[in-house]
Amino acid sequence: MSPSGIAEHAVEVLSARERQRFLDHHPNSVALAARARQALFGGVPMHWMSDWSTPVPLFVERAQGARFFDVDGHDYVDFCLGDTGSMFGHSPAPVAAALREQAGNGLTSMLPGEDAVVCGELLAARFGLPFWQVATTATDANRFVLRWARAITGRKVILVFDGCYHGTVDEAMVRARDGHTVHRPGLIGQARNLTQHSRVVPFNDLAALEAALAPGDVAAVLCEPALTNIGMVLPEPGFMARLRELTRQAGTLLIIDETHTISTGPGGCTRAWNLEPDFLTLGKPIAGGVPCAVYGCSAAMAQAMQLARQHASELSHGHGHSGMGTTLSANALAMHCMRANLEQVMTPGAYEHMLWLAARLAEGFRTLIARHDLAWSVTELGARCEFQFCSTPPRNGAEAEAAFHDSLQMALHLYLINRGILITPFHNMTLCCPDTSAGDVDRLLAALDAALTELLAIPGAREG
Incomplete structure (x- = not known):
């Protein structure tokens, strides 16, 4: 049946x-x-x-x-x-106006403008996290944050919830089957064994979550506040608060992906439910339909990120590549549109x-x-x-x-x-x-x- x-x-x-x-x-x-x-x-x-x-x-x-x-x-x-x-909505009027305004003033230059400063201020006020970076897609934002989490903690394992959505981040291309982490069905061209450094537990299962964190090797939990891509699944009362407690006890960072759950309110579930993440990622709608994404972090994480950069620089004698960022990230067009969207549309x-x-x-x-x-x-x-x-x-x-x-x-x-x-x-x-x-x-x-x-x-x- x-x-x-x-x-x-x-x-x-x-x-x-x-x-x-x-x-x-x-x-x-x-x-x-x-x-x-x-x-x-x-x-x-x-x-x-x-x-x-x-x-x-x-x-x-x-x-x-x-x-x-x-x-x-x-x-x-x-x-x-x-x-x-x-x-x-499609082509919100303030975003369409921003597109026209920026079209003749340069689209990308690898340099910041005032729009970037204003966007950072607006994001900090909206979500309660003081420091921000800009990417092109939520997948990029999640990839970059996972690198930071591993550098900060010195751990490799990333924990996600079964059926989650985090774009096409490799670490999230896994499912739970009979208590084991396996590759997500349908993956094409997968060479690396994702199960070595990814761990999956069922959403709303605190016992499974606690057991998965117990070995002390999880760098971060990458989490939607509610599952949105396998059918919508809401957190049970107290689940998100206990998740935050357990991650802190385990020395594991908490990354909240609001790419879909921003539908909840101007500050997403993070503000509505007082989630207190270490990092927050958000893509798709942030610039009104123009490709753009952001990630924010707490003051403690910003300090830890700076230390991680210094350590990496010392190891490479001042040379190297962080593995984060693309030349179109934070381009002038996207920043101007994001500012208009935050100020005039996402009200x-x-x-x-x-x-x-x-x-x-x-x-x-x-x-x-x-x-x-x-x-x-x-x-x-x-x-x-x-x-x-x-x-x-x-x-x-x-x-x-x-x-x-x-x-x-x-x-x-x-x-x-x-x-x-x-x-x-x-x-x-x-x-x-x-x-x-x-x-x-x-x-x-x-x-x-x-x-x-x-x-x-x-x-x-x-x-x-």
């Missing part, structure tokens, strides 16, 4: 119907897909762009606010928002609107689930929420994964796309931005209601 309680044959009936509908109504996307296959590997500029539920990629013409338009003239309400990259007022709408959407999901008598649940985290194919919200990555019904998820997503609504692929997560309206939320709920009504009307759709 499927975890969703929906029979596979019914899912396939709905999927076949929706695939044909997409092909019939998107001739320009179909034509571009055929053309793209001659020049782009897999017909897309990044291979995962072909993993959506559509039979061919959906080609976008333009986007603004909470909407985008495809090459066939259809408009969509966007609840995916670049999987957080456009968390504050308390924007969050108030986003959180209110997300709560409205979550309640609507619960109403639909009850109306259709489905054993599903809903998880909320600030401006994002998700319906999941399990009766109670999962407490760890394994439970979230066990609730997957991939074909059903893709069928529902395709149904919504065909009605002008986009939600995050790979699971059923939604995100509200400052430009999302109550009408947009109601439109999503009405379309999902229609999808479930059609699906459950197929003979034999309900299992059991």
Whole structure:
């Protein structure tokens, strides 16, 4: 029996119907897909762009606010928002103005400007960590922080939670299986044995966490405050506070990755839940959609980093390379856009609107689930929420994964796309931005209601 309680044959009936509908109504996307296959590997500029539920990629013409338009003239309400990259809407007006302002004033120079100083001040005030550095992606920020953590502690092992998301950092490309750390399925070209210096424990499992820290060899715990990429999983009461206590007792640093959980509020979960990390990383939305990422640290870590630099310099007789930074990191364009985003877009007022709408959407999901008598649940985290194919919200990555019904998820997503609504692929997560309206939320709920009504009307759709 499927975890969703929906029979596979019914899912396939709905999927076949929706695939044909997409092909019939998107001739320009179909034509571009055929053309793209001659020049782009897999017909897309990044291979995962072909993993959506559509039979061919959906080609976008333009986007603004909470909407985008495809090459066939259809408009969509966007609840995916670049999987957080456009968390504050597509092309926010202050960021668009910043792009225009900086365009004629230099894009990159490997030198700082006043924007960098202002951004550092704004980040320190927002998150409570006094010192900041800038990278290009959250993956870069996490890689750099892990180097600092190992240099500071003299340890090599990094601990992550099963099902976590930290971009494409090698140390996080692992899973827990039967109590053992193993490589994440699907890795391509992996040469180094990641399990030598990575350790995985289930989220919300304090006993497993304490045991994993006990050997005293863990440099850092790299942690999302809530899992967001295997289905949303929230921390149980007291878990994050105890995590901080255990890491301090073990001499292990705590790195909080807020790349997705910044949806919680202007200072992310770090400020909302008083997490007190040693380092904080944040990418995707920080510059309003322009590639940029940051990492912050406590005063104690800044001092330890300086000592680590001095030690490395002495060993290399003043020469060498830290393994951190790229020439485009902290470029002038990104810094100007980040400043505009922090000052004018990521405001308390924007969050108030986003959180209110997300709560409205979550309640609507619960109403639909009850109306259709489905054993599903809903998880909320600030401006994002998700319906999941399990009766109670999962407490760890394994439970979230066990609730997957991939074909059903893709069928529902395709149904919504065909009605002008986009939600995050790979699971059923939604995100509200400052430009999302109550009408947009109601439109999503009405379309999902229609999808479930059609699906459950197929003979034999309900299992059991």
